[in-house]
Amino acid sequence: MVKQLQNYQYAKYLPSSPSIGGTTVTDPFHVHLSFGYPSTHLFPIAELNHAASNAILNHGTQALHYSGGDGPRKIIEWIRNRSKIRSIYVKNKQIITTAGAMQAIDLAAKVLVNPDDEVWVEGPTYFNALQSFRMAGAKIKSFPIDKQGVQVDLIEETLVKARQLNKKIPKLFYCMPNFHNPSGVSLSLERRQRLAQLANEYNFYILEDDAYSELSFKNSYPPAIYSFAEERVIYVGTFSKIIAPGIRLGWIIANDEVLQNIHLLMLGSQTSPFTQQIIASLLEGISFEDHLEQLISTYRQKRDIMIESIETFFGDDVTFDIPEGGFFLWLSFRPEVVTTNFADEAFRRGVSIVEGKSFFETNQGSNQLRLCFSYCNEEQIRRGIKILAESYYAHYR
Incomplete structure (x- = not known):
């Protein structure tokens, strides 16, 4: 007979929240607009x-x-x-x-x-x-x-x-x-x-x-x-x-x-x-400068495609600053919008984002979200933004 173990008290500061942004999803058709990852094809294999x-x-x-x-x-x-x-x-x-x-x-x-x-x-x-x-x-x-x-x-x-x-x-x-x-x-x-x-x-x-x-x-x-x-x-x-x-x-x-x-x-x-x-x-x-220029050129183009897609599918219903580098766009919706209401729907339809509340210590960011333009290809970016917009407008019209 196996003796049942007693409950064990682990360190109090261990994180209690699950992985953020669909990091455990393995479906090859899933659009990971959540991933703060570099573009895979740019790795110098x-x-x-x-x-x-x-x-x-x-x-x-x-x-x-x-x-x-x-x-x-x-x-x-x-x-x-x-x-x-x-x-x-x-x-x-x-x-x-x-x-x-x-x-x-x-x-x-x-x-x-x-x-x-x-x-x-x-x-x-x-x-x-x-x-x-x-x-x-x-x-x-x-x-x-x-x-x-x-x-x-x-x-x-x-x-x-x-x-x-x-x-x-x-x-x-x-x-x-x-x-x-x-x-x-x-x-x-x-x-x-x-x-x-x-x-x-x-x-x-x-x-x-x-x-x-x-x-x-x-x-x-x-x-x-x-x-x-x-x-x-x-x-x-x-x-x-x-x-x-x-x-x-x-x-x-x-x-x-x-x-x-x-x-x-x-x-x-x-x-x-x-x-x-x-x-x-x-x-x-390698020529690091040539390698870096390839990264910059690719990410600049992906940023522009994401901005174009957001403007096409969301119009004036979101605001954001245009980044001059990096990986991310930060979208803000009207104050009454709660991104959880449509982020879950978008996830079920194969698109993951990171909700704004994940980036605050206090109860803020409920009407904001982060998108990453670096990881997905151009088709995925367009499709992902379209699905995200459809999920949004299913709740907010």
Whole structure:
């Protein structure tokens, strides 16, 4: 007779919500307008095959050890040199590689945040970052965005009042200054500078998540917030959007003290030396600028097709800002609209989106949703928007 196990109490901060945006759907005809994924056909398959072969045949005896071969050093040097276009000038020792940007965000949260500490964010903001801050036990406060990004003047007002009333100031402010997820807007230069000044003045860290900055449809690269406050900004980048997400390779740029603490959390290990060897070989074997131009050209075209489809099928019943880069469109409906009412219908008909409420800590975003134009092909985008509109008008006329 098998003894029945007692109930077990798991960690209190484990997420309770299911996967977002139909991530478990395997139907090949399903239209995933929810997926914040790169376009599959843009993966440099042949080049990666050659790079992997070179890594194993020519560097395998070192790259497969804990310490790796010369791949990690080459990746760090590539990151350091590439960062100069964002006015980031650092030494190799100020860069550490991670298993994607999400691990970088999570490590930063664990290093900086204790339970009941304040973490401030943009509203809306990236839902997985919110989950990381919740799991750290943070109290989360959000600040609205407009066409120029987060409204830094409201952040400043709140900081001034907190100091006057002897209340907590944030340990961390998390933001995505370029082609924000989900809204697609970018933070203005003036606001970048002021936010950096506030971090120095009020002694909090800015966690600058810059996952999409390479995908600028106008080839414009404004200076990173990091460039204005090197001691109070943790900068995060990733290869997921420019090479492939499955390689799980990102990075952190920060001051020595932050990186020393992150190294402690990583228990002395480094991010897959063999993967870094492959990507180092890849970057040496391709013209990165040509590769990047192909990405930008494709995503710009997909954005335009999605905008054209929205205008055709929704007319004036939605509003959105036109992103100049990245992956996303952020749709707003009339205040009385609740996207759940038609998102479920669209899902049953084979189209998934991410509802706006997923991007807020508080009860907001019920009349908003995020669409991704990068993953689906042109036919899927048109068909998906048509089905989404039909589902909407079945409830709201």
